[in-house]
Amino acid sequence: MLVFKFGGASVKDAAGVANLAHVVQKYAHEQLLIVVSAMGKTTNALEKLAKAYFNHADDVHELYEEVKQYHYTIMHQLFEDGHPVFDEVNNTFVEIDWMLEDEPVDTYDFIYDQLVSVGELLSTRIVNAYLAQTGLNSKWLDVRGYIHTDNTYREGTVDWDKTSANIQAEIPGMLSKNIVVTQGFLGGTSENFTTTLGREGSDYTASIFAACLQAQSVTTWKDVPGVLNADPKIFQDTVKFDELSYTEAMEMTYYGATVIHPKTIKPLQNAGIPLLVKPFGNPDAPGTRICETANQQFAKAIIIIKQNQVLVSVSSKDHSFISENILSKVYQLFAQNQVKINLLQTSALSLSVCFDLVEERFEKLLSQLNQEFNVKYNSALELITLRHYEPEVLKQLTEGKKVLLEQTSRNTAQVVVAIN
Ligand SMILES: Nc1ncnc2c1ncn2[C@@H]1O[C@H](COP(=O)(O)OP(=O)(O)O)[C@@H](O)[C@H]1O
Numbered sequence: 573m574l575v576f577k578f579g580g581a582s583v584k585d586a587a588g589v590a591n592l593a594h595v596v597q598k599y600a601h602e603q604l605l606i607v608v609s610a611m612g613k614t615t616n617a618l619e620k621l622a623k624a625y626f627n628h629a630d631d632v633h634e635l636y637e638e639v640k641q642y643h644y645t646i647m648h649q650l651f652e653d654g655h656p657v658f659d660e661v662n663n664t665f666v667e668i669d670w671m672l673e674d675e676p677v678d679t680y681d682f683i684y685d686q687l688v689s690v691g692e693l694l695s696t697r698i699v700n701a702y703l704a705q706t707g708l709n710s711k712w713l714d715v716r717g718y719i720h721t722d723n724t725y726r727e728g729t730v731d732w733d734k735t736s737a738n739i740q741a742e743i744p745g746m747l748s749k750n751i752v753v754t755q756g757f758l759g760g761t762s763e764n765f766t767t768t769l770g771r772e773g774s775d776y777t778a779s780i781f782a783a784c785l786q787a788q789s790v791t792t793w794k795d796v797p798g799v800l801n802a803d804p805k806i807f808q809d810t811v812k813f814d815e816l817s818y819t820e821a822m823e824m825t826y827y828g829a830t831v832i833h834p835k836t837i838k839p840l841q842n843a844g845i846p847l848l849v850k851p852f853g854n855p856d857a858p859g860t861r862i863c864e865t866a867n868q869q870f871a872k873a874i875i876i877i878k879q880n881q882v883l884v885s886v887s888s889k890d891h892s893f894i895s896e897n898i899l900s901k902v903y904q905l906f907a908q909n910q911v912k913i914n915l916l917q918t919s920a921l922s923l924s925v926c927f928d929l930v931e932e933r934f935e936k937l938l939s940q941l942n943q944e945f946n947v948k949y950n951s952a953l954e955l956i957t958l959r960h961y962e963p964e965v966l967k968q969l970t971e972g973k974k975v976l977l978e979q980t981s982r983n984t985a986q987v988v989v990a991i992n
C-alpha cells in the first residue's frame with residue numbers, strides 16, 4: 573500500500589482539488605491512504621481567528637466569514653447545489669459557531685487546537701466528496717480516533733503503542749475496499765479532545781500511518797520538483813536532489829528546511845520506508861527519493877534560512893561564570909515554555925540562545941528568565957545554515973549583514989544575522 577500526502581498548496585483552489593483527483597486516478601489500482609492538509613493558507617487564517625476570539629477582538633466574525641466564504645467558493649466550483657457535502661461542511665462549521673458563541677474560558681493552546689483543526693476537517697470532506705464524484709471509491713476517516721496523543725495542545729506527543737494498535741486493527745480492512753482520505757496535522761486525546769501535532773505536521777501524519785501499516789512508500793506532493801539545495805522562493809539557480817539519505821534529510825529539516833516536517837523522517841527510517849517528494853503539477857516526474865543508501869551529490873551547498881529569530885543573551889545577576897546549574901535552569905525554562913532552541917553558545921559569563929519567535933511563548937519565557945538572570949535580546953533576526961559549504965558561499969551570504977553569532981564545524985556553518 574501507498575501513503576500520499578497533499579499539502580495546503582496542492583488544494584488551495586478548485587483546480588487543485590481536481591488535479592489531486594487526476595494524480596490519484598493514476599494510482600487507483602493501488603491500496604491508497606491519502607493525508608490532506610488544510611486548503612491554501614487556511615491554518616494561518618484560523619490561527620488569526622483563534623487569537624481574535626481568545627482576545628475578545630472585534631473582528632472575530634469577519635475572520636470567520638472569510639474562512640467560510642473561501643471554502644464555499646471552492647465547493648460551488650466543484651459540486652452541484654444540493655450535493656450532500658454541503659451538509660457535511662455546514663455541520664463542521666456548526667461546531668465552531670457554538671464555540672464562538674461562548675466566552676473563551678480554556679487555555680489559548682486548547683482553544684487553538686479545537687478551532688484550527690477545522691481546516692483539515694473541511695479540506696478532507698471536500699476532497700473525499702470530489703474523489704467519490706469522479707468515480708473513485710473513497711472513504712472519509714476521522715484521524716482523531718486513530719492518532720492518539722497526550723494533551724500537550726499545539727504540540728501533541730504521539731502515543732505510538734495506542735496509535736499503531738488503532739491503525740493496525742482497522743485500516744488494512746478499509747484499504748482493501750476503499751481509498752482512505754484523512755486529516756493531516758491532527759490527533760485525539762483519551763478524553764476525545766482534538767490536538768495538533770505542530771505547524772506543518774501533516775507530513776508527520778503520513779509517516780505515522782506508513783510506519784504503522786508498513787507501507788511501500790510515502791509520497792508527499794509539493795509545489796516544487798523535489799528537495800532542492802535551497803528554498804526556490806528565496807534563491808535562484810537551485811538544484812534538485814534525485815536521492816537523499818534519511819540522515820541528510822533529517823539534518824536539513826532539523827536546521828529548518830520547511831519542505832518536510834522535521835519529525836517525518838525518523839519513523840520512516842526505522843521502518844525502512846522511502847519518502848518520495850514529488851511535484852503535484854507533474855506527477856510523472858521522478859522528484860526526490862529519500863532512503864537509507866542514497867546516491868547523493870552536493871554540487872552546491874545546502875542553504876537554509878530561518879527568519880523571525882530571537883537571540884537572547886543570559887548572564888547571572890551576581891556576575892558568576894556560566895555553570896552547569898545555570899545551563900540546566902535555562903534549558904528547563906525553555907522546555908517548560910515549549911520553546912525549541914535552534915542554536916546555543918556559551919562564553920565565560922554569558923549564554924546566547926537563538927530560537928523562533930512565537931509571541932505568546934516568548935513573553936512568558938522572557939519574564940521568567942528576567943526573574944533569575946540579566947537578560948538582553950535582539951529580535952527580527954535571520955539564522956543562516958549552510959551544509960557542505962565552501963567558505964566563499966558563507967562570505968557571500970553574510971556580506972553587508974551584521975553577524976551576531978557564528979558557529980562552524982567541518983560540514984555545517986550557522987550564523988545569526990541582523991537584517992538591515
Ligand atoms: N530545500 C528546499 N527544497 C524545496 N522546497 C523548499 C526547500 N526549502 C524550503 N522549501 C519550500 O517548501 C515549500 C513546499 O513545502 P510546503 O509549503 O510544506 O508544502 P505543502 O504545505 O504544500 O506540503 C516550497 O514551496 C518551498 O518554498
Ligand SMILES: N[C@@H](CC(=O)OP(=O)(O)O)C(=O)O
Binds near residue numbers: 579581
Ligand atoms: N495545515 C497545517 C498542517 C500542514 O502540514 O500544512 P501543510 O502541509 O500545508 O504545510 C499547517 O499549515 O501547519
